[in-house]
Amino acid sequence: MAVVERPLGGVTVPKPPETNEYAGWESWLTTVDHKKIGIMYIVGAFVFFLIGGIEALLMRTQLGTPNNTFLTPDVYNQMMTMHGTTMVFLAIMPFNVGIANFVVPLMIGARDMAFPRLNALSIWLFFFGGLMLYFSFMAGGAPAVGWFAYAPLTMKQYSPTFGVDYWIIGLLLTGIASISGSLNFIVTILNMRAPGMTMNRMPLYVWMTLITSFILVFAFPSLTAGQIALLFDRHFDTRFFNPAQGGDAVLWMHLFWFFGHPEVYILILPTMGIVSEVLPTFSRKPIFGYAFVAYSGVAIGFLGFLVWAHHMFGVGLGPLANAFFSGASMLIAIPTGVKIFNWIATMYLGSISLKTPMYYAIGFVSMFIIGGISGITLASPPIDLQQTDSYYVVAHFHYVLFGGSIFGIFAGMHYWFPKITGRMYNETLGKIQFWLTFLSFNITFFPMHITGTNGMPRRIYTYEAGMGWDVYNLISTFGSFLMAFGILVLVWNAITSIRNGPPAPNDPWDGSSLEWSTPSPPPAHNFDTIPIVYSRRPLWDTKYPDLDAAFDIGTKAVSRREKIEQEKARMGELPTESHIHMPSPTYSPLIAAFGILVAGFGAIYISVPFAFIAGLIGLVILGVGIFGWVRDSRRDSPYLVSQH
Amino acid sequence: MSTPPTHTTQDTHGTPSSHAAPAPMLGSLGVDSRKLGVWAFIGSETLFFAALITIYLIMAPVNMARSDAQDPKEFLDIAFTSLLAAILLASSLTMVLALAANKRGDTRQFRIWHLATVILGFCFLGGQVYEFNKLLHEGVTLSSSLFGTSFFVLTGFHGTHVAIGAIWLLSTFFKVTKYPDSPENAMDIELAGLYWHFVDLVWVAIFTLIYLI
Numbered sequence: 001m002a003v004v005e006r007p008l009g010g011v012t013v014p015k016p017p018e019t020n021e022y023a024g025w026e027s028w029l030t031t032v033d034h035k036k037i038g039i040m041y042i043v044g045a046f047v048f049f050l051i052g053g054i055e056a057l058l059m060r061t062q063l064g065t066p067n068n069t070f071l072t073p074d075v076y077n078q079m080m081t082m083h084g085t086t087m088v089f090l091a092i093m094p095f096n097v098g099i100a101n102f103v104v105p106l107m108i109g110a111r112d113m114a115f116p117r118l119n120a121l122s123i124w125l126f127f128f129g130g131l132m133l134y135f136s137f138m139a140g141g142a143p144a145v146g147w148f149a150y151a152p153l154t155m156k157q158y159s160p161t162f163g164v165d166y167w168i169i170g171l172l173l174t175g176i177a178s179i180s181g182s183l184n185f186i187v188t189i190l191n192m193r194a195p196g197m198t199m200n201r202m203p204l205y206v207w208m209t210l211i212t213s214f215i216l217v218f219a220f221p222s223l224t225a226g227q228i229a230l231l232f233d234r235h236f237d238t239r240f241f242n243p244a245q246g247g248d249a250v251l252w253m254h255l256f257w258f259f260g261h262p263e264v265y266i267l268i269l270p271t272m273g274i275v276s277e278v279l280p281t282f283s284r285k286p287i288f289g290y291a292f293v294a295y296s297g298v299a300i301g302f303l304g305f306l307v308w309a310h311h312m313f314g315v316g317l318g319p320l321a322n323a324f325f326s327g328a329s330m331l332i333a334i335p336t337g338v339k340i341f342n343w344i345a346t347m348y349l350g351s352i353s354l355k356t357p358m359y360y361a362i363g364f365v366s367m368f369i370i371g372g373i374s375g376i377t378l379a380s381p382p383i384d385l386q387q388t389d390s391y392y393v394v395a396h397f398h399y400v401l402f403g404g405s406i407f408g409i410f411a412g413m414h415y416w417f418p419k420i421t422g423r424m425y426n427e428t429l430g431k432i433q434f435w436l437t438f439l440s441f442n443i444t445f446f447p448m449h450i451t452g453t454n455g456m457p458r459r460i461y462t463y464e465a466g467m468g469w470d471v472y473n474l475i476s477t478f479g480s481f482l483m484a485f486g487i488l489v490l491v492w493n494a495i496t497s498i499r500n501g502p503p504a505p506n507d508p509w510d511g512s513s514l515e516w517s518t519p520s521p522p523p524a525h526n527f528d529t530i531p532i533v534y535s536r537r538p539l540w541d542t543k544y545p546d547l548d549a550a551f552d553i554g555t556k557a558v559s560r561r562e563k564i565e566q567e568k569a570r571m572g573e574l575p576t577e578s579h580i581h582m583p584s585p586t587y588s589p590l591i592a593a594f595g596i597l598v599a600g601f602g603a604i605y606i607s608v609p610f611a612f613i614a615g616l617i618g619l620v621i622l623g624v625g626i627f628g629w630v631r632d633s634r635r636d637s638p639y640l641v642s643q644h
Numbered sequence: 645m646s647t648p649p650t651h652t653t654q655d656t657h658g659t660p661s662s663h664a665a666p667a668p669m670l671g672s673l674g675v676d677s678r679k680l681g682v683w684a685f686i687g688s689e690t691l692f693f694a695a696l697i698t699i700y701l702i703m704a705p706v707n708m709a710r711s712d713a714q715d716p717k718e719f720l721d722i723a724f725t726s727l728l729a730a731i732l733l734a735s736s737l738t739m740v741l742a743l744a745a746n747k748r749g750d751t752r753q754f755r756i757w758h759l760a761t762v763i764l765g766f767c768f769l770g771g772q773v774y775e776f777n778k779l780l781h782e783g784v785t786l787s788s789s790l791f792g793t794s795f796f797v798l799t800g801f802h803g804t805h806v807a808i809g810a811i812w813l814l815s816t817f818f819k820v821t822k823y824p825d826s827p828e829n830a831m832d833i834e835l836a837g838l839y840w841h842f843v844d845l846v847w848v849a850i851f852t853l854i855y856l857i
Contacts, residue, residue: 114677179688187681191671217688225695232797237787240699240797246710246790251702255695630819634826 022585030585032116033524034105037123039420041098042413044123045091048130050487052086055079057484060444064477066465076461077144078163082133084147085167088267089174090130092401095409096270097122097181100209102420104185106515106522107203109194109531114187116583117629122181124593129173132600136166143167146459148256149230151241151249156234165234165604168227173600175220182213189213194514195574196533196567200294203513203536204287207294208273211301212266218305219262226255235607250315257308265304267401268368269297271408272339275361278411279343281509282358283350286537289342296335296342303332313381314388322381329379336372340365355509356430360411363438367403371396374449389459392452398445410437410490417497418504422521425501429493436486443479447472512537525580532574534567535560586632592625682835686842689805693846696801697853700794707790714789719779722855728771729851732806735764736844739813739837746833751824758817758833761840765810772803795854802846809843812836 022030031037059079062071071079101119105112113119136142143163145153154164189210193202202210229240230252239245241252280287287293309317309325317325343365352358374396378384387393417425451472456463463469507516514531515522516539535541545561558566599618605611671677707713738760745753776796784792816836820829 114671115681179685183681183684183688186684187671187677190673191675191677191680193672197672217684218691221688221692222695225692225699228801229699229797232786232793238793238797239787239790240703240793246706246712247793248702248706251699255699258695630815634823 027585029590030587032112032120032583032585032589034101034113034116034119035420035522035524037119038098038100038102040123041094041101041126042420044127044130045094045098048086048090049095050491051134052083052091053484053487055083055086057480059083060477060480062461063463063473065474066463066467066470068462071461073461074141074144077146078137078142080459081143081146081149081167085133085143085171086130087401088147088263089171090126090133092267092405092409093174093178094126096212096267096405097126097178099274099409099412099416100185100205100270101181103416103515104206104209105188105192106419106518106526107206107513108189108192108197109514109527109533110188110192111526111530111580111582113184114192115184117586117589117632118180118184120586120589121593122177122184124590125173125177125180125596128593128597128600129170129175129177132173132597133166133170136161136163136170139166148260149252150256151230151233151247151252152243154230154234154252155242162604165231168231169600169604172224172227172603173596175224176596178216179220182216185209185213186217194531194533196571200291201533201536203273204276204290204293204297205270205273205513208269208276208297211297212269215262215269215301215304216266219259219266222255223259226252226259229255231603231606250312253312253315254308257311258305261308261311262301262304264397264400265300267405268408269300271364271405271412272297274408274412274415275343275364276339277511277513278357278361278415279346281415281511282353282355282361283347284353284510285346285350286512286540287342288345288348289338290536292338293342296338299335300332303328303335307332310379310384313384326379326381330376333372333376333379340369340372353509355414356425356427356434357411357415357509359431359434359438360407360414363434364404364407364411367399367407367441371399371401371403374399387452389457390452391448391456391458394458395445395448395452398448402441402445407437410434415509416515417494418508419515419518419520419522421498421501422504423497423501424504424508425497426493429489433486433489433493436489437483440479440482440486444476444483445479447475447479451476507539510543512540514538525582534564534571581636583636584632586628588625588628588632590625592622592629595619595622595625676831678831678835679838682838686839689842693802693849696798697849700798700854703790703794707794710790712789714784714791716791716795716854719782719784719791720855721775721778724771724775725851725855728768728775729847731764731771732768732844732847735761735768736841738764739840743830743833743837746820746830754833755817755821758813758820762810762813762817765806765813765840769803769806769810772799772806776800798854799850802843802850805843805846809836809840812839 028036028040058071059076062068062076101113134142140161141163143149143159143166145159145164145167149164149167153159189202189206229238232238233240233242233247239247241247241249243249276287276293306328307325309321310329313322313325343361347362374392378387378393378396414425414430417423451469452458454468456467456469456473463473504520506518506520508520509516514527514533517531518526531538540547541560541564545564546559548557548559595618597618598621599615602611602613602615602618605614671680673680704716708715738757742754742757742761745751745757779792779796784795786792786796813836816832819832820826823829
């Protein structure tokens with residue numbers, strides 16, 4: 001186990017004084033530290049992941065046997081809606097955001113995100129949005145319209161409770177959180193890189209986070225516009241999506257899927273980035289085809305905006321539209337396939353170290369291939385028309401979202417667990433949990449391919465016996481409970497390891513990127529000296545200076561030591577900092593987010609008399625928060641501090 | 645494993661002068677971080693308005709084909725909204741003049757042009773309130789027709805953005821007036837101005853696509 005304890009090249013500057021303004025739980029409420037915010041994101045996402053899992057278990061219990069009466073149809077619809085919405089918006093997205101929050105600034109050699117207070121606003125809006133959505137259970141019933149919320153089922157006469165309104169405003173809050181978080185990532189990654197960290201030297205995880213952030217910033221407004229129109233339809237009798245009055249239900253589908261398809265890349269691209277870090281580290285070999293992996297991500301992000309109507313082949317858009325969207329969808333298989341071959345080539349001839357993150361990364365690649373292939377079949381309109389709205393589709397997207405995203409997230413959570421917590425997790429438990437999850441995942445979802453091709457429709461609360469679905473459904477239900485047991489093992493491993501795990505060294509995996517040069521866990525200011533970067537793998541350079549530089553495309557082999565000297569000469573004098581300046585903790589983002597929450601309740605009940613008072617109170621609280629925010633930013637201004 | 649740091653530039657670059665004007669906070673791209681953030685935000689907002697405008701354009705022919713159609717040509721007063729467009733475009737000009745005056749260090753001119761921008765913004769909003777009122781009295785409401793539905797939501801959200809922009813400009817004005825020596829003032833004004841120009845540009849698109857065509 002190689003441990004890097006020496007600093008990278010750089011200038012030592014005075015450390016900032018420790019801030020004692022807030023301690024204990026207040027330090028979490030007031031934090032603007034990207035690492036604490038990242039941890040809060042991960043913990044919050046995990047709690048919602050467990051809740052969404054419980055909803056799935058309730059559904060699987062209902063579907064385990066035919067003609068079951070465990071859940072009423074209405075409760076089943078609520079569970080289905082909340083499971084989908086929770087897993088997409090409150091589990092996988094914040095998992096990814098949380099890991100990126102913790103890791104990205106460390107990877108690019110920054111002390112924090114570009115906008116630390118905006119980062120704090122994002123975490124609170126995510127929490128409040130999620131809690132608001134779940135508050136609907138106590139306010140007359142959760143939404144029961146599916147996570148896609150198709151019109152006209154969402155119209156007031158068919159969904160009379162306020163569930164849909166909670167869905168709209170709750171997701172609007174998490175949407176503001178996501179957009180401001182993405183703006184933060186874009187600026188951080190483009191503008192806060194350490195000296196020498198050019199775009200083409202960034203770790204691939206940073207590349208994927210950057211691409212994801214751009215996708216999110218451009219995809220979410222379509223959902224927001226649609227949701228606002230839907231809110232007006234429900235409260236002010238506008239006619240956007242109400243076919244009875246000339247509205248257009250298919251318009252909602254277009255608005256939703258113009259967001260919804262890029263959304264699946266928002267869910268999968270960051271985990272592709274995680275796998276692109278884990279596979280080279282545990283193969284002890286640089287990633288194969290760095291540029292191809294990075295630019296394939298760009299291609300996926302771009303093509304992702306041109307394929308939304310493949311979710312709507314069943315509508316009957318006509319042969320021309322079907323042909324275009326089918327062709328564009330199949331095109332995406334090319335950059336995705338490029339990545340898969342690059343990952344496999346990375347492992348090829350590597351000295352593979354089979355640790356838990358590597359298990360999950362290999363699991364990701366193999367399960368994602370299955371989900372990808374069933375996706376290609378669905379991209380073909382004739383096959384899609386046969387399979388649409390069947391359990392085949394459910395099997396497909398669980399293979400990419402669980403077998404893909406969640407496996408990738410688990411790989412990342414094990415990989416960075418020592419860095420985040422300062423403790424090692426239990427390797428044996430990690431591997432047991434991997435096999436439990438891997439087997440139970442396939443036991444649960446593989447039979448759905450068969451029930452789907454045998455005609456079992458999705459989104460139904462029960463079915464008749466003797467349709468040829470009974471055994472497969474029972475197997476799926478058994479698998480889902482085994483999966484829940486696997487997750488319990490994960491929880492147990494995490495809790496016991498945080499409490500009693502052996503202390504983690506700085507660099508337990510012999511990693512190549514900058515986060516492994518910091519202590520575990522890293523101090524508030526991340527780096528005592530801002531590192532200077534001379535290659536794509538700065539840590540391997542300092543640890544193995546006599547090996548050949550892997551990226552050199554010249555004919556002569558150059559050692560890393562020589563390469564660094566060449567780079568130093570080429571880069572010349574670099575800017576340095578004269579002091580470390582960290583932003584102060586503050587309550588302002590929490591206050592501002594609370595104001596938006598209160599105003600959001602006003603918006604949910606917007607057509608109810610006097611609800612506007614809640615909106616006004618919320619805006620006043622928001623104003624107080626923004627006022628404090630401006631005061632904080634003035635107090636922390638680097639211009640003013642540098643003048644003292 | 646311990647070798648001393650391999651690279652140091654402290655001796656060449658280590659003495660910050662206390663009274664020199666501070667350098668702008670430029671990042672790896674050579675752009676101010678906040679400016680980059682506002683540009684990315686404007687990119688996001690563009691897609692929001694693109695969605696609302698698309699909804700309007702999709703609903704327009706359906707509206708005309710229905711028995712309860714309300715013809716925009718009958719209700720929209722192009723002469724009046726041309727005046728509103730002129731007001732908003734003039735406010736973009738005064739915004740440019742305010743920023744230029746601030747860069748020259750001409751406080752008096754800055755105050756005049758910056759406040760003029762805010763006042764023109766509120767004039768536009770007043771005009772929009774008048775226009776909405778007139779339409780409501782003529783029977784065009786949110787629920788009267790597809791035209792009413794898509795028109796009010798689109799222009800209403802644009803008006804909301806104008807209001808937010810005006811409040812942003814006003815708070816920038818108070819901040820700059822209270823702390824005239826702050827080195828961040830120029831960027832504060834520029835960012836508020838950037839957003840203001842964007843809101844004006846959206847109106848140009850709405851005016852052309854909804855009123856003129």
